[in-house]
Amino acid sequence: MKSKPIFHPYLIAIYPVLYLYSKNQAQVSLLDTILPAGVLLVSAFTLMFVLTRTTGSKHTSAVAVSASIIWLFSYSAARALMTVDILGLALYRHRTFILVWLVVFVSCAIALYRFRFSTERISRYLSVLAPVLILFPLSSIVGQIWSAKPRSLESSSKMESHSGIVPVKSDSLPDVYYIILDAYTGRKALSKYLDIDNSDFIGYLEQMGFFVADQSRPNYSWTGLSISSSLNMEYVPTQPNTEDSSKRAVLSSVSERDMILNNKVKNAFRQLGYTYVDLAIWKSNNDVDPKGYMYQFATSDFSLALLRMTFLNRPLVENYLLGRVKRDRVLKKFEALRNLPPADSPRFVYAHFMIPHHPYVFDENGDLPPFLQMAAELGSEKQLYKAQLLYANQQMKRTIDSIRARSKRRPIIILQGDHGAYRLGTSESENRNMRMSILSAYYVPDSCRALLYPSITPVNTFRLIFKSCFGQAYDLLPDLSYFSTFEDFHSLENVTGSLDQ
Numbered sequence: 001m002k003s004k005p006i007f008h009p010y011l012i013a014i015y016p017v018l019y020l021y022s023k024n025q026a027q028v029s030l031l032d033t034i035l036p037a038g039v040l041l042v043s044a045f046t047l048m049f050v051l052t053r054t055t056g057s058k059h060t061s062a063v064a065v066s067a068s069i070i071w072l073f074s075y076s077a078a079r080a081l082m083t084v085d086i087l088g089l090a091l092y093r094h095r096t097f098i099l100v101w102l103v104v105f106v107s108c109a110i111a112l113y114r115f116r117f118s119t120e121r122i123s124r125y126l127s128v129l130a131p132v133l134i135l136f137p138l139s140s141i142v143g144q145i146w147s148a149k150p151r152s153l154e155s156s157s158k159m160e161s162h163s164g165i166v167p168v169k170s171d172s173l174p175d176v177y178y179i180i181l182d183a184y185t186g187r188k189a190l191s192k193y194l195d196i197d198n199s200d201f202i203g204y205l206e207q208m209g210f211f212v213a214d215q216s217r218p219n220y221s222w223t224g225l226s227i228s229s230s231l232n233m234e235y236v237p238t239q240p241n242t243e244d245s246s247k248r249a250v251l252s253s254v255s256e257r258d259m260i261l262n263n264k265v266k267n268a269f270r271q272l273g274y275t276y277v278d279l280a281i282w283k284s285n286n287d288v289d290p291k292g293y294m295y296q297f298a299t300s301d302f303s304l305a306l307l308r309m310t311f312l313n314r315p316l317v318e319n320y321l322l323g324r325v326k327r328d329r330v331l332k333k334f335e336a337l338r339n340l341p342p343a344d345s346p347r348f349v350y351a352h353f354m355i356p357h358h359p360y361v362f363d364e365n366g367d368l369p370p371f372l373q374m375a376a377e378l379g380s381e382k383q384l385y386k387a388q389l390l391y392a393n394q395q396m397k398r399t400i401d402s403i404r405a406r407s408k409r410r411p412i413i414i415l416q417g418d419h420g421a422y423r424l425g426t427s428e429s430e431n432r433n434m435r436m437s438i439l440s441a442y443y444v445p446d447s448c449r450a451l452l453y454p455s456i457t458p459v460n461t462f463r464l465i466f467k468s469c470f471g472q473a474y475d476l477l478p479d480l481s482y483f484s485t486f487e488d489f490h491s492l493e494n495v496t497g498s499l500d501q
Contacts, residue, residue, distance in 0.1 A: 006059070006127065013065075015069075016306055022140040022144070044065055047064075063122050079101075173274070175411040181415070182355065183357035212440070216439075216458075218419045219481060221435045231265045231350075248491075248494070249491055250492065265462045276347075281352045318359055323359035324361070337399055360373070361374060362391040364390040366395075416439060420436060436499050463475070464476060
């Protein structure tokens with residue numbers, strides 16, 4: 001009797017493509033999915049053929065292929081669930097979890113062989129489950145197509161709006177530079193938790209006339225929320241968290257993307273006659289065109305996005321492939337910032353650099369680290385972070401000196417981290433305190449400097465500057481800090497009074 005054809009390995013093979021497309025349908029063309037889907041189907045067919053010839057059993061081969069695909073593409077999702085230390089072992093770290101994941105795979109294979117589970121029965125179950133599994137992303141895709149509506153660029157944040165900016169004399173306006181160094185932890189936390197002495201750079205800033213806010217905290221622990229808040233001079237709108245009364249939930253209508261593109265700081269400077277210079281990690285040829293918007297380091301390549309679901313994400317995609325792109329863009333952006341052409345009008349420059357944030361593509365001299373350190377992060381990640389931070393310091397010294405030398409009148413320079421380092425400590429408490437500590441330094445006129453204080457947070461940065469330097473009607477807000485995890489970064493815990501001072 002002729003055996004029935006087995007389809008579940010091929011349905012499971014295309015599931016990651018359909019899932020990823022359903023989550024990114026607005027940004028990804030359906031054509032982008034054809035090549036990766038074809039590669040996965042051909043790979044599944046080839047593996048099925050080889051295993052069938054080797055084992056003599058189609059069902060055993062089919063179960064092995066389906067299990068391998070599930071194991072491969074569920075890696076990132078499984079790793080995201082590992083948020084705690086077990087017996088002092090940080091399972092959420094890639095270098096640890098990849099070993100755990102290999103043990104899971106080998107253990108399942110041994111159990112299948114040792115206990116003689118019926119692969120035919122398992123294969124029949126998978127033949128029923130696989131079509132059902134496929135229905136979930138398919139229904140989502142169809143639903144999005146059916147309900148698709150043109151997206152409005154207007155921010156849905158419902159943040160506080162301000163009346164018009166009061167004009168000031170244009171020939172007295174200084175250039176304003178807002179420079180973000182991503183994941184740059186404050187001096188005290190660097191010293192306490194990472195044994196990094198950053199006094200040389202802090203001393204340089206103070207010698208140049210900067211006010212260093214030594215107790216500054218980010219308002220949020222993730223870039224999108226942090227920059228949305230600082231560039232709009234408001235806290236992100238929230239509501240009580242229905243699952244945890246001690247937390248706040250970001251409103252579902254809030255779009256960090258729109259809030260950053262249409263931010264109030266940029267618009268206020270434009271009303272004052274400023275030219276806006278965009279050197280952010282958010283790339284846009286036209287800064288009000290949503291089609292031109294993307295994270296520079298989040299690839300739009302669908303194949304790379306699929307790889308990010310696997311154990312190849314951190315070493316191959318993030319650290320090596322995108323790391324090389326990051327390195328090139330960081331270098332070009334520093335060069336652009338130091339060599340802005342003369343302008344007839346004052347400028348507001350927003351520059352955001354992805355250092356000392358990983359991937360680690362600079363040693364302290366600016367050279368590319370050895371491949372195994374860069375891609376696999378072999379060795380101490382603390383040392384890799386320290387080297388990239390020291391390189392950022394060197395670049396900032398050159399940049400600040402260049403800005404000061406080229407400026408016709410004394411500029412305003414704000415240098416900040418958007419949040420601190422990520423999971424480099426030995427405990428969750430250390431990680432939280434590092435994450436919620438930032439570099440925050442102000443090169444401002446004396447009238448503004450007199451109002452600065454050590455614990456000022458980014459939400460008040462431009463409120464204070466507009467008020468003291470430009471005579472605008474802005475009052476300061478309470479300095480609050482909200483922590484959230486990577487797995488649920490829209491669920492906010494107020495940690496203002498529980499952090500190290």
